[in-house]
Amino acid sequence: MITAQVRGFDRARAAELARAGEHDAAVRILDGLGRDPDTLDLLARVHAQRGDFAAAAEVWSEVLAQDPTNPSALAGTKLITAITEGKRRARPLPLAVIGSTAVVVAALAGVLMAQQQTPAPPPLPTAAPPSPATQSAAVTPDPREAALRSLMTELAGADVRLEQHDDGVRVVFQRGMFLPDSTELSQEGRGQLERWGRLLRGKEVRVTVLGHGVVVPGGPTTGGSATALARAAAAVEVLADAGEQPATTFAARSADQTEAPHADGNPAVNRTVSLLVEPR
Missing domain, CATH: 3.30.1330.60 (OmpA-like domain)
Structure with missing residues (x-):
């Protein structure tokens, strides 16, 4: 039987593999950890990170079948729907590995690229530099x-x-x-x-x-x-x-x-x- 701590470590290892671009290896690890919501959420993110939106949506649907209010699955499903319907560009999805003993958050190395790039807006007119007196008055604490x-x-x-x-x-x-x-x-x-x-x-x-x-x-x-x-x-x-x-x-x-x-x-x-x- 896999303990919660071991499962957390394995999820962390899968996240590191996905960040390194080894998605198949990450999926193999996650498939062996059971079907709890935290593992499934990470599995869906790995699928989404490699561009398999259909697989990601299917796994998040499984999460929602267990927990209809799961915020991560709801947000992921909404994002995937918007991407596949062309309503928004694909963007990076963070990998969140959540266990009973730890949370490991890793930024994805890859970026889900859209098929078309939105053209950059024209540059705004450049205003004249403020006077020293104006600059002094405009300084505010960070x-x-x-x-x-x-x-x-x-x-x-x-x-x-x-x-x-x-x-x-x-x-x-x-x-x-x-x-x-x-x-x-x-x-x-x-x-x-x-x-x-x-x-x-x-x-x-x-x-x-x-x-x-x-x-x-x-x-x-x-x-x-x-x-x-x-x-x-x-x-x-x-x-x-x-x-x-x-x-x-x-x-x-x-x-x-x-x-x-x-x-x-x-x-x-x-x-x-x-x-x-x-x-x-």
């Missing part, structure tokens, strides 16, 4: 920049290092969380995540959990790893439980080996996860 600064203040703590990026605030834990060569949390690691689960509860943010692995001799040096993904999934469970939120509130993925949170390469502190917190 609301996202202000939100990021506020988030940095709210998340500051002695046990973490915060890094502000354009897409959010990265939370780097100063101490390791997992036992050696394991995806099992240490007692201290679990405690750190429980505190952060409570801290994040109720905040208007999106949280991506990045699992980290230690590069071993002879092992891959890029591309992420199953161990890192399993660590992210384990962290999601604790964050969700402590914050009294569904696990699907969080996204989980394997960080690349080059994204080690601590550059000194110390395995003890790099057996961990980091968080990317983005204001909504």
Whole structure:
């Protein structure tokens, strides 16, 4: 019997294959995971991403037979209908892998291209540049920049290092969380995540959990790893439980080996996860 955690990992692997253009391999994995709505939704997206709209519509219909109000299937079916009827151009469809322990969201590498391109509109007339006085009066604060600064203040703590990026605030834990060569949390690691689960509860943010692995001799040096993904999934469970939120509130993925949170390469502190917190 396939456990929910294993099913979540397999869905994540299928999403990565689809993103790399290996759609047939992704479909084979998904066909073996059962017919639950989350697996079927991803299967429909893979079909749509490779341009098989009929297959995508059929699979989403199966989702709606189980759950007539499923928002993803309703939106997907509506989009496919509009595309096939020529009412709108095809566009990229994101792959969302949803499991009871993790959510893995991956942007598709390919783009569903329309048969005809809409001609670009003529350029608008160029207005004369404003005077320095006008420019000064027109400057307004960037609301996202202000939100990021506020988030940095709210998340500051002695046990973490915060890094502000354009897409959010990265939370780097100063101490390791997992036992050696394991995806099992240490007692201290679990405690750190429980505190952060409570801290994040109720905040208007999106949280991506990045699992980290230690590069071993002879092992891959890029591309992420199953161990890192399993660590992210384990962290999601604790964050969700402590914050009294569904696990699907969080996204989980394997960080690349080059994204080690601590550059000194110390395995003890790099057996961990980091968080990317983005204001909504």
